[in-house]
Amino acid sequence: MPEKRRPRLTPAVADVRRAVREALPAAGDRSPLALVALSGGPDSLALAAATAFEASRAGWRAGAVIVDHGLQAGSETVADDAADVARELGLDPVSVRRVSVDVTGEGPEASARAARYEALTVAAREAGAEIVLLGHTLDDQAETVLLGLARGSGATSLQGMAPVSIGAGGVNLVRPLLGIRRATTHQACVDADLEPWTDPHNTDPSYSRVRVRERVLPVLEAELGPGIAEALARTAEQAREDSAAFQEQIDEFIEEICEPAEAGIAISAAALAANPAALRQRVIRFVVQSEFGVALSRSQTLDVARLVTDWRGQGPIDLPGLTAHRESGSINFTATDA
Numbered sequence: 001m002p003e004k005r006r007p008r009l010t011p012a013v014a015d016v017r018r019a020v021r022e023a024l025p026a027a028g029d030r031s032p033l034a035l036v037a038l039s040g041g042p043d044s045l046a047l048a049a050a051t052a053f054e055a056s057r058a059g060w061r062a063g064a065v066i067v068d069h070g071l072q073a074g075s076e077t078v079a080d081d082a083a084d085v086a087r088e089l090g091l092d093p094v095s096v097r098r099v100s101v102d103v104t105g106e107g108p109e110a111s112a113r114a115a116r117y118e119a120l121t122v123a124a125r126e127a128g129a130e131i132v133l134l135g136h137t138l139d140d141q142a143e144t145v146l147l148g149l150a151r152g153s154g155a156t157s158l159q160g161m162a163p164v165s166i167g168a169g170g171v172n173l174v175r176p177l178l179g180i181r182r183a184t185t186h187q188a189c190v191d192a193d194l195e196p197w198t199d200p201h202n203t204d205p206s207y208s209r210v211r212v213r214e215r216v217l218p219v220l221e222a223e224l225g226p227g228i229a230e231a232l233a234r235t236a237e238q239a240r241e242d243s244a245a246f247q248e249q250i251d252e253f254i255e256e257i258c259e260p261a262e263a264g265i266a267i268s269a270a271a272l273a274a275n276p277a278a279l280r281q282r283v284i285r286f287v288v289q290s291e292f293g294v295a296l297s298r299s300q301t302l303d304v305a306r307l308v309t310d311w312r313g314q315g316p317i318d319l320p321g322l323t324a325h326r327e328s329g330s331i332n333f334t335a336t337d338a
């Protein structure tokens with residue numbers, strides 16, 4: 001039986017523990033299972049230590065899952081070492097998932113991420129875990145917002161990462177550390193005598209995220225004053241709140257203006273025309289996403305919106321897996337294989 005570690009209660013350790021405590025919903029008398037997604041790096045290691053401490057107090061059982069992407073020399077040892085530390089922290093069950101990453105057109109980073117989330121949600125389902133805890137910090141959030149801004153990808157990417165999202169199979173992906181600076185997780189590891197693994201990718205300037213972290217954010221801080229990372233993270237939170245309120249209105253509006261049509265759905269063109277462009281576009285995107293599982297690009301959305309705002313008798317618009325066409329006062333979306 002491995003000996004359990006007992007860290008000193010320093011301010012950094014207390015901050016990380018508080019964040020975990022606030023993120024764990026009341027368990028009642030069910031004793032549900034939470035799994036920490038552990039890379040062995042400082043953020044998820046601090047998270048693992050805090051979760052090991054807080055889970056039982058909140059009535060949760062806590063385990064860990066480590067994904068070995070097999071992409072770097074020695075990744076097997078890194079994963080096994082992280083699993084050993086997780087067991088020493090008292091986490092149980094602890095499993096290592098070895099995955100093979102098929103690099104797709106989106107590049108190695110995105111392919112590794114997709115394989116990782118797949119492995120994490122499968123591990124959670126197999127273990128009967130309700131939630132997977134991820135170690136993204138406030139700094140990760142600030143970088144995500146800046147990267148989204150630079151891509152020009154609009155309000156959705158300004159929201160950054162959600163504190164809670166639903167992964168495949170209904171597993172809750174929870175990010176308790178979005179309000180915690182990376183310096184705090186690093187300090188919490190030092191205070192707890194934990195030696196995190198240093199991912200060489202985290203300093204490789206060929207990654208745009210690393211350049212934002214090491215070159216862009218420091219310049220912004222120097223020129224605009226400290227607190228930039230916090231401001232960016234606050235922007236994300238604000239955008240998320242605004243979007244949730246807007247979405248409630250959209251849901252009600254969609255109930256009123258949509259009706260089932262053959263092999264698809266129809267939206268009243270007059271109702272869309274009577275509303276502002278932003279609402280119109282969001283309804284179109286949302287209906288197509290929820291009905292057909294297709295995420296329309298901005299230009300595809302604008303093409304469809306022109307069936308409302310610039311109607312000149314044009315023909316159907318081909319979209320991935322569906323078509324949009326105007327027919328007797330409605331915009332009809334029809335599955336192409338129907």
Ligand SMILES: Nc1ncnc2c1ncn2[C@@H]1O[C@H](COP(=O)(O)OP(=O)(O)OP(=O)(O)O)[C@@H](O)[C@H]1O
Binds near residue numbers: 041
């Ligand atoms: N190989 C992995 N196995 C399990 N979970 C992982 C793995 N890699 C990343 N994660 C999870 O995703 C989170 C974000 O990972 P990412 O690599 O983007 O950030 P990071 O800031 O380097 O985190 P860390 O310091 O924990 O490595 C991690 O904190 C962890 O919870």
